[in-house]
Amino acid sequence: MVRLPLTPAELERGQRLGALLRRARGDRSMLQVALDAGLSPETLRKIESGRVATPAFPTIAVIADVLGLSLDEVWAQVRLPEGEGDGEGEGEGEGDGEGGGEPADPRRRPRQRLAS
Numbered sequence: 001m002v003r004l005p006l007t008p009a010e011l012e013r014g015q016r017l018g019a020l021l022r023r024a025r026g027d028r029s030m031l032q033v034a035l036d037a038g039l040s041p042e043t044l045r046k047i048e049s050g051r052v053a054t055p056a057f058p059t060i061a062v063i064a065d066v067l068g069l070s071l072d073e074v075w076a077q078v079r080l081p082e083g084e085g086d087g088e089g090e091g092e093g094e095g096d097g098e099g100g101g102e103p104a105d106p107r108r109r110p111r112q113r114l115a116s
Helices: 008-025 030-037 041-049 057-067 071-078
Strands: none
Touching: 008 041, 008 057, 008 071, 030 041, 030 057, 041 057, 057 071
């Protein structure tokens, strides 16, 4: 399976995530935070530098926990800045073709909703 290139908005969001994690890490060493999170220092370095702009949710969750950040705080800092996208700044429905957020990428297939 070929991974589609990231959109400019996804790259910017990755930069904001990395900056947030660097600020939250403060004076703690990257090595210690990575080890506490059960990650390699290289993985944390790539996320903090924005080279990995869309890390897996469990990775973000464990780093946030080690740094004492709630996932709500993380999302509030990395989502689209207020005034961009749908005007609400929530980022709901981004790229899924349901309006709001970023325009849907025509190369991406819409998400299927599972019946509950």
